[in-house]
Amino acid sequence: MKNIIEVKKLTKHYKDFKALDNLSFEVKEGEILGLLGPNGSGKSTTINCILSLLNFDKGSIKILGQEMTPDAYDIKSKIGVVFQDVAVFDELTVYENINYFCGLYVNDKKIRQQYISDAIDLVGLKEFERFYPKQLSGGLLRRLNIACGIAHKPSIIILDEPTVAVDPQSRNNILEGIKQLNKNGATIVYTTHYMEEVEILCDRIIILDKGKIVASGTSKELKELVSIEEKITVELESFNDKFLEELKGSKNIGEVIYNDNILFVTYKKGKHNLKDLIDFMQVNKIKYNKIFSELPTLNDVFLELTGKELRD
Amino acid sequence: MIVFNNYFKVLKKYSSMIITYTIIFVAFAVFATNANTTNTSDSFSSTKTNVAVINRDQETVLIESFVNYLGDNAEIKELKDDEEALRDALFYREVDYILIIPENFTDDFMASKNPKIDTMNIPDSYSMKYTEILLNRYLNIAKVYVASDMDQVEIAENIKIDLKLNANIILSENSNMDTSVTINYFFNFFNYTFLMICVYIVGMVINSYKNSNIKRRNLVSSFSYKKLNFQLFLGSFCLTLAVWLIYIIISFILYPGSMLTNHGLLLIINSFVFSITVLAIGFFIGSVVKSREATDGIANVLSLGSSFLCGAFVPQELLGSTVLSIAQFLPSYWFIKNNNEIVTLTSYDLSSLQPILINMLIVLAFGIALFVANNVVSRLRLKDS
Numbered sequence: 001m002k003n004i005i006e007v008k009k010l011t012k013h014y015k016d017f018k019a020l021d022n023l024s025f026e027v028k029e030g031e032i033l034g035l036l037g038p039n040g041s042g043k044s045t046t047i048n049c050i051l052s053l054l055n056f057d058k059g060s061i062k063i064l065g066q067e068m069t070p071d072a073y074d075i076k077s078k079i080g081v082v083f084q085d086v087a088v089f090d091e092l093t094v095y096e097n098i099n100y101f102c103g104l105y106v107n108d109k110k111i112r113q114q115y116i117s118d119a120i121d122l123v124g125l126k127e128f129e130r131f132y133p134k135q136l137s138g139g140l141l142r143r144l145n146i147a148c149g150i151a152h153k154p155s156i157i158i159l160d161e162p163t164v165a166v167d168p169q170s171r172n173n174i175l176e177g178i179k180q181l182n183k184n185g186a187t188i189v190y191t192t193h194y195m196e197e198v199e200i201l202c203d204r205i206i207i208l209d210k211g212k213i214v215a216s217g218t219s220k221e222l223k224e225l226v227s228i229e230e231k232i233t234v235e236l237e238s239f240n241d242k243f244l245e246e247l248k249g250s251k252n253i254g255e256v257i258y259n260d261n262i263l264f265v266t267y268k269k270g271k272h273n274l275k276d277l278i279d280f281m282q283v284n285k286i287k288y289n290k291i292f293s294e295l296p297t298l299n300d301v302f303l304e305l306t307g308k309e310l311r312d
Numbered sequence: 313m314i315v316f317n318n319y320f321k322v323l324k325k326y327s328s329m330i331i332t333y334t335i336i337f338v339a340f341a342v343f344a345t346n347a348n349t350t351n352t353s354d355s356f357s358s359t360k361t362n363v364a365v366i367n368r369d370q371e372t373v374l375i376e377s378f379v380n381y382l383g384d385n386a387e388i389k390e391l392k393d394d395e396e397a398l399r400d401a402l403f404y405r406e407v408d409y410i411l412i413i414p415e416n417f418t419d420d421f422m423a424s425k426n427p428k429i430d431t432m433n434i435p436d437s438y439s440m441k442y443t444e445i446l447l448n449r450y451l452n453i454a455k456v457y458v459a460s461d462m463d464q465v466e467i468a469e470n471i472k473i474d475l476k477l478n479a480n481i482i483l484s485e486n487s488n489m490d491t492s493v494t495i496n497y498f499f500n501f502f503n504y505t506f507l508m509i510c511v512y513i514v515g516m517v518i519n520s521y522k523n524s525n526i527k528r529r530n531l532v533s534s535f536s537y538k539k540l541n542f543q544l545f546l547g548s549f550c551l552t553l554a555v556w557l558i559y560i561i562i563s564f565i566l567y568p569g570s571m572l573t574n575h576g577l578l579l580i581i582n583s584f585v586f587s588i589t590v591l592a593i594g595f596f597i598g599s600v601v602k603s604r605e606a607t608d609g610i611a612n613v614l615s616l617g618s619s620f621l622c623g624a625f626v627p628q629e630l631l632g633s634t635v636l637s638i639a640q641f642l643p644s645y646w647f648i649k650n651n652n653e654i655v656t657l658t659s660y661d662l663s664s665l666q667p668i669l670i671n672m673l674i675v676l677a678f679g680i681a682l683f684v685a686n687n688v689v690s691r692l693r694l695k696d697s
């Protein structure tokens with residue numbers, strides 16, 4: 001598969017603060033690449049560098065095989081960007097806003113009209129065409145922000161946290177829309193600090209922390225990086241130290257924590273872990289109310305790689 | 313032309329503001345016209361302007377002839393040449409206008425050195441302007457004769473004949489005086505509403521394009537930033553021109569008789585020059601100021617502040633010298649000063665027009681400086697990001 005974007009050894013300082021540290025990755029044709037990282041990890045900085053909105057100290061950025069520069073208008077014409085902050089004219093209606101931003105790329109009025117109505121359909125703003133941004137809810141405003149960025153049907157779409165502070169309904173609408181754009185052939189870079197989103201959406205994920213790539217791969221590959229296989233939580237009526245020690249000695253066990261009638265056990269490897277635990281409790285006549293098992297999440301991956309939680 | 317077209321769509325939201333301010337403006341203009349005409353016709357019929365001439369020069373033929381000429385058109389009062397006495401006379405309204413002829417005036421004048429006659433007056437627009445017209449008229453004609461090498465006696469005789477011949481012209485000009493004063497007010501007040509409308513709207517629109525998140529959208533698009541800037545400029549220019557035209561049309565509707573005179577035409581040209589500078593101010597503020605709230609504030613402060621400081625509301629003669637020396641750093645001061653000088657013009661040869669043109673150039677220089685500053689700033693900003 002062709003590389004659409006190639007970032008090599010990108011380093012960027014804000015004064016003395018190193019925001020990006022020797023970042024290298026590529027975006028392949030037709031994929032949805034997720035850039036996952038906590039607040040301040042450098043996601044927006046990366047994107048602004050890719051778009052030539054920021055100068056950087058070292059490294060190179062190629063898009064479609066060509067060096068990216070502020071006046072590479074032929075490359076720019078193929079890119080659509082949705083910025084983290086909503087960027088629309090308060091003075092213009094939903095329709096007029098999309099018309100303007102689309103018009104920066106598309107001259108032909110007829111084609112533009114078609115594109116605008118496609119974009120409006122995609123984000124589901126048909127009934128709000130004549131509304132002004134101030135009259136839209138936060139979620140709808142985000143949808144407008146997206147429509148403005150993608151109306152010209154770019155083949156590369158870069159989205160910077162497009163779902164921050166959005167209600168679940170709008171969030172689903174947005175994620176569906178992005179999948180749709182990808183199906184229609186667009187290559188997508190998607191930035192977020194919500195791990196659930198990258199899991200649903202992205203073919204490949206890059207995890208960023210403090211301006212460095214800490215891991216990359218598919219969600220499955222990333223989860224294989226962690227030593228945890230399974231996490232089991234049990235609500236108990238009583239428990240004692242003898243059982244606790246015994247449990248710690250069982251096979252595949254990682255961590256055992258007991259607190260306020262809640263038992264939390266992680267298993268490193270192996271199968272039938274849940275069954276083993278239930279058997280253990282039956283043998284020892286330990287009564288329990290609830291029991292459930294979870295697979296590791298990207299948060300666990302992040303936690304293990306960096307020693308901290310993905311979300312604050 | 314997407315940016316240019318979009319400029320006017322964005323503008324639509326501000327049309328109510330244009331209308332509001334224009335209504336305020338017209339209301340003011342109509343009010344001023346009425347107040348002024350009743351007031352002046354009153355003073356014209358009941359009393360002649362009282363003028364005192366303090367002569368510190370010799371009793372020369374030239375001065376004698378000048379005083380005689382004044383006496384035909386105003387009431388001459390005798391006053392002692394003493395600072396306090398002169399002030400008191402003005403304060404108690406014994407005289408409206410005091411002319412102080414300096415030492416060696418006649419000699420200097422005959423040597424074409426352009427000596428100045430000092431004046432003290434009650435800042436009342438009518439008697440003041442009236443006397444100024446008399447004064448300028450006499451001196452302007454005398455200058456022409458000096459230039460053609462006549463001596464004092466010849467000059468005095470010639471002027472006597474000239475001014476008799478022209479008596480009816482002076483008379484008709486006098487009756488034009490009150491409308492001249494009102495169109496003077498009209499164009500001075502123009503400073504307030506026009507600045508407010510244009511700086512606010514141009515500032516707001518340019519601000520949206522260039523200083524918000526929208527700027528980044530523009531920058532990442534395939535639309536060249538140079539082209540965008542040019543179209544924004546074109547849009548702002550058309551807006552300013554359109555608002556200016558509206559005001560000129562209003563002036564023709566309100567003062568149909570006075571606008572097609574030399575005064576009227578010069579005032580129109582002067583306001584046009586000022587408009588260009590206002591455009592530059594709006595463009596500069598829109599580009600430099602980061603937030604819309606600040607743009608709004610600055611437009612208000614600038615239009616109101618400059619109107620107070622530079623004499624749009626109150627005549628410049630009434631303002632203190634400190635205020636005026638600060639005001640000189642604002643283009644409004646020169647615009648308004650020029651309005652005031654234009655309506656007292658009585659001849660239109662190059663030498664009388666020269667100060668008018670210089671004022672216009674000063675106003676224009678402010679505009680050019682701002683355009684240059686704007687370019688420098690936006691280039692620095694672009695590098696920054």
Ligand SMILES: Nc1ncnc2c1ncn2[C@@H]1O[C@H](COP(=O)(O)OP(=O)(O)OP(=O)(O)O)[C@@H](O)[C@H]1O
Nearest residue numbers: 014017019037038039040041042043044045046193
């Ligand atoms: N203009 C700037 N000047 C100085 N430091 C900056 C600037 N912009 C960003 N930073 C710093 O660089 C780091 C990376 O910021 P960036 O905005 O790229 O993070 P992010 O991953 O997009 O975070 P978020 O999820 O909050 O959007 C942060 O620590 C931030 O404080």
Ligand SMILES: [Mg+2]
Nearest residue numbers: 043044045084
């Ligand atoms: Mg960010």
